[in-house]
């Protein structure tokens with residue numbers, strides 16, 4: 348098995364489950380967090396013994412809302428990561444809800460070794476935050492960025508959502524502008540998508556909510572892309588922009604189809620075997636079941652699948668085309684490449700392919716072509 352240098356840690360608790368959320372997240376079960384933290388630490392220890400892991404280049408602590416952990420709980424988890432060996436310039440990201448970003452927490456996170464903070468701003472508009480059922484306000488979100496930066500975080504991402512019903516182009520760009528004024532190093536902007544199993548999905552199905560049309564969504568997307576590029580942020584992945592040197596190393600590894608170990612409830616792992624094939628596994632989703640399984644065996648794997656070399660190459664191409672500078676991961680697919688170039692969705696540059704503007708808009712279809 349190839350060595351693993353990327354670690355994902357999942358914390359599935361949130362204060363409130365937002366109506367559009369399709370992540371493995373549960374309304375906070377306060378009493379459960381201490382047991383969960385112990386289980387997570389145990390899983391990391393067992394997995395690091397059993398698998399070729401390290402040195403670690405990236406750690407991504409995501410959720411859920413991992414900023415609900417106390418500084419001590421976060422340190423408990425990171426104390427289990429450090430013995431694996433962190434590369435000298437390892438990137439350690441924590442996802443944070445604006446309401447949890449206090450100067451005490453910031454001190455604790457930095458002391459635990461976190462060096463990149465990803466703040467779930469989503470929007471600054473009261474109507475949008477209400478619609479999304481986010482519990483913070485716009486001023487809370489801006490204050491969170493300021494507190495993080497003043498406290499010593501030199502690498503801050505703001506997560507934003509566009510295409511929120513009721514927010515028109517001007518309102519969206521006002522949010523983006525105010526976030527940029529805070530000097531973040533990275534922006535992720537995602538379209539609000541409707542997942543069928545969510546409450547938003549139900550509201551759309553029953554006609555209670557009408558989502559903006561595709562043209563409005565694209566208008567907001569390209570307007571943001573133009574503004575971010577003017578402001579000096581490189582558009583390096585479909586939904587991600589960064590100042591030079593601040594692209595997210597953890598996500599880049601995933602887009603480059605590098606193996607990763609995922610620990611925590613519902614976390615997925617991807618391993619590359621010596622023959623080039625890929626193995627994927629996933630943990631049991633519920634936090635109660637996860638804690639129980641870890642207590643019994645130190646592992647919580649709920650399923651796994653092996654991908655043939657051909658399928659793994661297809662996935663690598665599907666994911667790799669999301670990188671806007673181009674990818675060589677599609678080189679084994681001359682037929683698909685030719686068709687996609689012919690359709691005006693890809694450009695070929697030597698061994699690499701790159702999405703055209705239309706290709707960016709239809710990236711899911713482009714990616715899917717490599718699996719056929």
Ligand code: SF4
Pocket residue numbers: 360361363364365367368369370372410411412
């Ligand atoms: S805070 Fe994030 S993870 Fe938690 S419920 Fe809301 S969208 Fe989902």
